[in-house]
Amino acid sequence: MITNLAEKPKTDPDLVLVEGIRRRLNTSLKGKADVIEMVLVCLLSRGHLLLEDKPGLGKTTLAKSLAESIGGHFARAQCTPDLLPSDITGFNIFNQKSHEFEFRKGPVFAEVLLADEINRATPRTQSALLEAMAERQVTVDTQRFDLSEEFFVIATQNPIDQHGTYPLPEAQLDRFAMKLSVGYPATDDEVRMLQEAVSPDEGSQADKAPCLNPGQLRQLQSRVSGIAVTTTVQDYLVRIATETRRHMSIALGLSPRGLLTLQRAAQARAFLSGRDFVTPDDVLDVIDPVLGVRLGLEIREANRVTQEVLDVVTVPTYSEK
Amino acid sequence: MSPDVVSRRLSGPERVSKSPASSVRASEITASLRLHVICVVLCLLAAFIFTLTEHDDHHHTFWCIFEISVQTLLVVMTTIYFRRRISLLNQTSVVIPILVMVASLSLICEPIQRLFFETGHAFEILVMHSQCNLMLALAVCGFRLQFQRLAVLTAVFTTIFCYTISDAPGLLPLTVLFTIVAVIWLVASWWETVDRRILSPDHGRLPKTWLATGAMLPLLVMLAAGGFGANTVTTALEGFMPGSGGTGDYDPFSRGGVNDGDALIAGNKNIRSFAPIEDAPFVDSVKPSLYDVFNDQFDGPAKKIENQQRAIALPPDMMKHIHQKMAEARQAGREFSLLRSEKQANDDPIRDLKTHALFYVAGRTPVHLRMEVYELFDGAEWTPFDTDQIDGLQMTETDDRFWLAIPQAGKGLDVFSGTATHSIKNANLDGNTVPTPPYPVGVSIDEVNRSDMYIVSENRVVSMNRKSVPAMTSINFVSRCVDRTAMEASDWIFVSRRNVVSRRKVIRTADDLSDSLPADKEMESARKLASNLTVDDLCVSLPAGKEMESVRKLAGKITDGLPYGWAQIAAIERYLQENYTIDRDTKATDKTAPVNEFLFETRRGPEYLFASSAVVMLRTLGYSTRLVSGFYARPERYDSKKRHTPVYAEDAHFWCEVSLGAGLWLTLEPSPGYGILQPPLGLSARLWNLLLAVYQRAVENLFLIALLVLATAVILFNRRRIQDRLLTWRWQSALRKAPDRRALELAQLVDHRLRLVGMTRKTGTTLRRWSCQPVLAPVRQNLTRVVDLADEAKYRRTIRHSIDTKELEDLATQLSYSELRKLLNSSAATSDKSSAV
Incomplete structure (x- = not known):
């Protein structure tokens, strides 16, 4: 549902950088341009991503490639019921030599954290991620540690096998910017994938080199936050939020935090389209994944309800400036 | 993602399906403040007109002004109140009970008013009162377009109703003002609808309701014209409402009709004239009269009475002594109120109201009033045959009135159907014979309680047993009607061999x-x-x-x-x-x-x-x-x-x-x-007659009607082209405006054209996404360009100082109505072909 993907020559250096990441991700995950576009939107809007899909569709591959391309440290936490909060955040250990407690950093201290099958972790462990995701900091034994400025969580969950899982509470879901479903690749892409598996090209080292220098991601993110949003579009955003709160099928409408996330995502989308202003089309492009994570509904159902909401909310007209 | 993927997703079943909830809400559109204000003004004007009409027979200027001020204040305040709290009234479940309550308010109050204050309204005024209240309530709720439209419709009806039944002063200028405001509302409403682009699915064909309305409209117009061929609606619809007269029923609160409601009856203060009004007080006069007062107290009448003939004796307490010259109002039916302010009455010199009419008839017409019957004919001259008078006539009393029962002719003949009441009001008729309707069964003159005052001949012609029927006497008849159509239908042998x-x-x-x-x-x-x-x-x-x-x-x-x-x-x-x-x-x-x-x-x-x-x-x-x-x-x-x-x-x-x-x-x-x-006639017969009259009128004006139908058909057929022309003119006038404005207007124009060709964009979809539909693939590039320009104009912070007008004009030409139409037709043809294959 993404529009305006016309291949314009990218003259903006920032867009050239993003194009590098996009190309890298497209190589690792074939035929999923729209998913990758949303991943980029999520990354640039400083949001966290929840991937919900069946096993073996490339969720982890996508997360790893992204970590590689943005040049950060990648960590992975395989969530199981016996995973402890300290396994995520880190813990203090007594150093026999120095007779002092020293802090062993957990995977949250990486730039990109892949929390695989997050719904298998106990609520206690899940909530340990809350503070990290919302405030980019962790507190261990009253001691506060700041996380990386570029900290980015990609969580995955399997919607099919629900046995022994702990569904994510709404509070935690709201801390994710988007929920995406990767989906099966198209036939052509699958054939291409099989061919590459037969004669594996190890790939040059250059292919694995990060696309961004340290600090460049932060620059891109701050540029996105400066994209212009007129009051007309903001009014449209608020009307959408109000409508979600009124809709019969939605128990919990869009929160103000969700509204901010939606605006930021629309800004990122406008930036990726090469514009310095947000249009209602940008909002519509990103609304499905942003609402999808918040409405507490299954993805297809969430899309249907979102469409119902959008049908009711009139898009701004071109009548006056 | 390629555009094709987008369009597939857009046109997929999920996107097209419209939930009932969303379609309901689409109709609950909030109208702009401008439109709402016009609507409120319009409804208030209609309410003024109604108030004037309601008071036109009383001339209570103070109450009129008071009522108008109160309702204006109330409506304006509630409108402001609810406009600020739209969400409060935004649910139909809240609004509907309020509307019902407001509408039934006057209906509830009326019995109380009649019971305790002994005042009331005629039935039609009561109904209109409640409709007027409903109209004002709808106007208050006019922030929702559906209520606003209903309010305006009601206002138009109210105004037409008032204009046809009343001749209150100031009605004409108010109605003209109403018409002007109504036209302004219509224009504003149209432009707003166009701007909003409400966009119910449009299939590019004439909807069935339109066709039905189109077919019904001329019929309704002709029905109205046929019905209103008489002077006013009151005459055309007489008998439908108790207050409209013609039924013979009596409604104490009616404004007119055969029995002339109380409004026409004289008062008893400052009497200065005689008039043919019953129930008026008796006043002494030197003119010949049907009545005489035996005044025991004062040893006979003070004035000598000229030409005294047989008269009805009245008790002295029924008479008023007036020691001044009295005027005569021989014209019947004038609303001749004697209740006038003292000063005004003394200022005006009194004068007689003369008429050339011999007498007046109240009641259904045409009616043949018999005076003389001739039986013998010698080839050149007719001579009446001396007939006897009917003896032994009896007086009966009903509702304080004395009726002379006339023996009914044709007993045992089943030819009668219904009765008729007529009141003959004598003005200048000489002689003692009263013009008598055919088949009379009863005659009555106010206070005449003696049967020997009447002479009824065998021919059923009524005369008075005196030299003349005094002027300004009102003689009431009840007669039967003969149904000639029934006689035609039955094999009636009525004349013996x-x-x-x-x-x-x-x-x-x-x-x-x-x-x-x-x-x-x-x-x-x-x-x-x-x-x-x-x-x-x-x-x-x-x-x-x-x-x-x-x-x-x-x-x-x-x-x-x-x-x-x-x-x-x-x-x-x-x-x-x-x-x-x-x-x-x-x-x-x-x-x-x-x-x-x-x-x-x-x-x-x-x-x-x-x-x-x-x-x-x-x-x-x-x-x-x-x-x-x-x-x-x-x-x-x-x-x-x-x-x-x-x-x-x-x-x-x-x-x-x-x-x-x-x-x-x-x-x-x-x-x-x-x-x-x-x-x-019964209702069905009346309707049938109306239809016949309409048919006749239609046949008479066949050419005009055909021309009208043709013109309407041409306009209906080309309505989209005409709209496109209007919108294009509007856009062309925008070319002189600021660059950003030009780009925005172009996007609007294109949006309207898409609607006109039947590709109405949904309110929840942007033009860019709408252009992703497969049908629009050939013009997608142009559409996207239009949207790009408009987006930049609308959402960019900086203001553009110049724009390529040539490019805009080219885009407008490439996306013209005819081009889009062609595109749609060719795609329809292609899909037809593929489905056939």
């Missing part, structure tokens, strides 16, 4: 007489002869002479093959109506056989020749017939303001009657252009 036999006898006798006796003795002998005969026998007698043979032949020719009875009579009546012309200036020159001259030579003449010819022709066939003179109350003369039909001297008329036996004489009208009072 006996008459045929006696006819021959009379003719033979008359022949003998004419030969042997001198002319002056002739009639006397005939009278003697006639004294042995019944009236029925007498009324088949024919003048002597050979002239009658040709008349008999003609009558035989007209009725050839028709069964004896009604069919023959109707044929004669119709023959005269259709083949002869009324001409009051044509005088008979043939002294011996004027009827023959009329029938065979001139074929034109006054009504008495028509009536005489009919009588003679019917007598040759053996029917008992007679000539009647009197007055004809013409429906064309009906004055809807005074609610009376004046009868002038030129309304003197002749017609004939045929005996049905048992003393009943049926009115026949051989003169063309005259009608006979029919029984009151």
Whole structure:
């Protein structure tokens, strides 16, 4: 549902950088341009991503490639019921030599954290991620540690096998910017994938080199936050939020935090389209994944309800400036 | 993601499906403040007009102003209040009960008002009151477009209603103002709808409701025109509402009608004139009067009364002593209120209101009012047969009124259907004979409680047992109606064969007489002869002479093959109506056989020749017939303001009657252009007549209607092109505006054109996404360019200083209505082909 993907020559250096990441991700995950576009939107809007899909569709591959391309440290936490909060955040250990407690950093201290099958972790462990995701900091034994400025969580969950899982509470879901479903690749892409598996090209080292220098991601993110949003579009955003709160099928409408996330995502989308202003089309492009994570509904159902909401909310007209 | 993927997703079932919830909400559109204000002003104007109408018979200026101010204040305040809290009233479940409550308020209050304050409203005013309240409530809720439209519709109805029933001063300018505001609302509403682009699925064809409305509209217009051919709606719809009159019902709160509601009845303060109004106080006068007051207390009347005749004695407490000159208002039905302010009354010099009318008739018309009946005819002159008066008449009292019961003729004959009430108000009629409607059963004059004041002849003509009927006397009649259509339908044999036999006898006798006796003795002998005969026998007698043979032949020719009875009579009546012309200036020159001259030579003449010819022709066939003179109350003369039909001297008329036996004489009208009072029609019959009238009118104006239908069809067929033209003009005028404005207007124009070709964009979809549909693939690039330009104009912070007008014009040309139409048609053809394959 993404529009305006016309291949314009990218003259903006920032867009050239993003194009590098996009190309890298497209190589690792074939035929999923729209998913990758949303991943980029999520990354640039400083949001966290929840991937919900069946096993073996490339969720982890996508997360790893992204970590590689943005040049950060990648960590992975395989969530199981016996995973402890300290396994995520880190813990203090007594150093026999120095007779002092020293802090062993957990995977949250990486730039990109892949929390695989997050719904298998106990609520206690899940909530340990809350503070990290919302405030980019962790507190261990009253001691506060700041996380990386570029900290980015990609969580995955399997919607099919629900046995022994702990569904994510709404509070935690709201801390994710988007929920995406990767989906099966198209036939052509699958054939291409099989061919590459037969004669594996190890790939040059250059292919694995990060696309961004340290600090460049932060620059891109701050540029996105400066994209212009007129009051007309903001009014449209608020009307959408109000409508979600009124809709019969939605128990919990869009929160103000969700509204901010939606605006930021629309800004990122406008930036990726090469514009310095947000249009209602940008909002519509990103609304499905942003609402999808918040409405507490299954993805297809969430899309249907979102469409119902959008049908009711009139898009701004071109009548006056 | 390629555009194709997008379009596939857009046109997928999920995107197209529209949930019921969303379609309901789409109709609950919030109207702009501008439109709402216009609507409120419009409804307030309609309410003013209604208030004026409501008070037009009372002239309570203070209450009028008070009511208008209160309702204006209330409406404005509630509108402001609710406009600020739209969400409060945004649910239909809240609004509907409020509206119902407001609408039923006056209906609830009315019984209380009537019970405790003894004031009330006529039924139609009550209904309109409640509708007016509903209109104002809808106007308050006008932030929702559906309510606003309903409010405006109600306002238009209210205004049309008020304008047709009232002649209050200031109504015309207010109505003109209303029309102007209504047009402004219409224009504003149209532009707003266009701007908003509400966009119900449009299939590019004329919806069925449109077609139905289009077909019904001319019919409704013609129905209205047919119904309103009379003066006002009140006359057209008389009898439908108790207050509109014509039913004979009495409603104490009605504003008019046969019984003339209380508004027309005089008061008893500062009386300065006489008028033909019943229930008015009795005032002493030197003029001849029907009433006399035996004043025991003062030893006889103070003033000498001229020409005192028989009179009804009234008790002294019924009379008021007025020691001043009194005016006379001989015109009937004037709203002649004697309740006037003291000062004003003294300032105006009093004067008589004169009229040329002989008398006035209140009640249904046309009606034949009998004065004299002629039975004997010698070929040139008609002579009435001395009939006895009916003895032993009884007075009955109903509702404080004394009625003289007139024995009903034609007992046992099943020809009557319904009754009619008429009030004859004498103005300038001399003599003691009262113009009497046919088939009377009762007569009443106010306070006349003695049967010897009346004389009723066997012919059922009522006179007063005195020299004259005083002016300004109101005489009320109740009569029966004869259903002629039922008679046509039934095989009614009403004239016995006996008459045929006696006819021959009379003719033979008359022949003998004419030969042997001198002319002056002739009639006397005939009278003697006639004294042995019944009236029925007498009324088949024919003048002597050979002239009658040709008349008999003609009558035989007209009725050839028709069964004896009604069919023959109707044929004669119709023959005269259709083949002869009324001409009051044509005088008979043939002294011996004027009827023959009329029938065979001139074929034109006054009504008495028509009536005489009919009588003679019917007598040759053996029917008992007679000539009647009197007055004809013409429906064309009906004055809807005074609610009376004046009868002038030129309304003197002749017609004939045929005996049905048992003393009943049926009115026949051989003169063309005259009608006979029919029984009151039922609703279905009335509607049927209306349809017939509409049909006739449609046939008369066939060319005009065809032209109108053609014009409407052309406009309807090209409505999209016309709209496109209008929108294009608007856009072209925008080319002079700022660059950003031009780009925005172009996007709007394109959006409208898509709607016009039937690709109405949904409100929740942007133009860019809408352009991703496969149908629009050939023009997608142009559409995207338009959207890019408009987006930049609308959402960019910086203002653009120049724009390529040429590019805009090119885009407008490439995305023209005809181009888009072509595109859509070709895609439809392709899909048809593929589905066929």
